[in-house]
Amino acid sequence: MKSKKFCLNKLLFILAVGIMTLCGASASAAVEVILETPEGGRVEPSGKVEVTDGVIKEFKLYPNQGYVLNDLQLEAANAGAKTSVKNYVINNTYNFGGGAADHKLYVSFKQGIQYHINAEAGPGGTVTPSGDVAVDEGQAQAFAVTPDEGYDIADVTADDVSLGAVSAYTFENVAAEGHKIRASFVRQYAINVTPSENADISPDDAVLNVNEGATPVFTITPKPGYEISDVTVDENSVKDKVQTDDKGVATYTFEAVSADHTFAVTLVQKHRITATADKHGKIEPANDIVTHGADSKAFKIIPDQGYAVASVTVDKAPCEIKGATYTFKNVTADHSIHVAFKDRRDADGDGKLGINDLYHAAKAVITGDDSMTLKDVLDIFKIMTGLANQ
Secondary structure (H helix, E strand, C coil): CHHHHHHHHHHHHHHHHHHHHHHCCCCEEEEEEEECCHHHEEEECCEEEEEECCCCEEEEEEECCCEEEEEEEEEECCCCCEEECHHHCECCEEEECCCCCCEEEEEEEEECCEEEEEEEECCCEEEECCEEEEEECCCCEEEEEEECCCEEEEEEEECCEEEECCCEEEECCCCCCCCEEEEEEEEEEEEEECCCCCEEEECCCCEEEEECCCCCEEEEEECCCEEEEEEEECCEECHHHCEECCCCCEEEECCCCCCCEEEEEEEEEEEEEEEEECCCEEEECCEEEEECCEEEEEEEEEECCCEEEEEEEECCEEECCCCCEEEEEEECCCEEEEEEEEECCCCCCCCCCCHHHHHHHHHHHHHCCCCCCHHHHHHHHHHHHCHHHC
């Protein structure tokens, strides 16, 4: 019984060790700090420093008065090869992140002069490195300017001189105190533009980012056969603020932007109905633009005094009409209508007054048809006999 209990305890111990190995604390190692020039400064922490894999360990370098960092070299344990990591020192700080194995960190200082560049960023972004940045005499120091999400760079100044909206700047051959770099940022807002298959919208960005206070202008160019029905900002119509030129090109200008917006254009297909008439009458309206699928569009035919409709053609095909109106229904394409007129007494439509016209005029008078009068009968007779000029 005792033997079984011992075996069980041993098994539990082995399992516990295995679990601790798989799921226990993160692997750790040590960095041995070796100060090669102790007269030049110190490092904190120093000696053998425990580090944890995946956790950044910060080493601060403190040069003595009149000294600067000469070099910082890293060596993996027993590797026998050193690698300079001096370029990774920012503000006299080195961040070590390789804690999976033991390392050695060799630090050396030299006599020299350090200057400080003051780097600051306004709200909405960062300058890296920042604060009072130590630079060895004669060396260069680069700075990166990064806006936060929703911001853009407004301006960067070096020693109070504007550099514009640059994202990086380097002080070369630093040889004096008093240098400074400042970055300012501006809030940005997004205008989400709904694209249209039937118009070109410019700018054509699906999302246009603009600085706070900007007044972006959108140009809308409808494709042939279309025209603007509405323009909306944040789903509210702004059509009354849209300017349209004689070619149908429209512009809309945002007022000073202070929030995100949506922008959309609604277009309708249009069809042209071309209406023409020969002399001795007219058709109204002369031409018209009709919305696609419109139920109807009526055109009124008006002959001059003494004339009547001779013929009507719709889309170049002869068409008979009743009365003095022609109506297009369910318009889904361009159309044309043309009207020709004739002397109303020219019953046979041959363009001259003769015996046939006299017969029809006389018959109309006898039957009481008010389309002709006795005067018409006499006028036709006079024209036929040549008496009209006497």
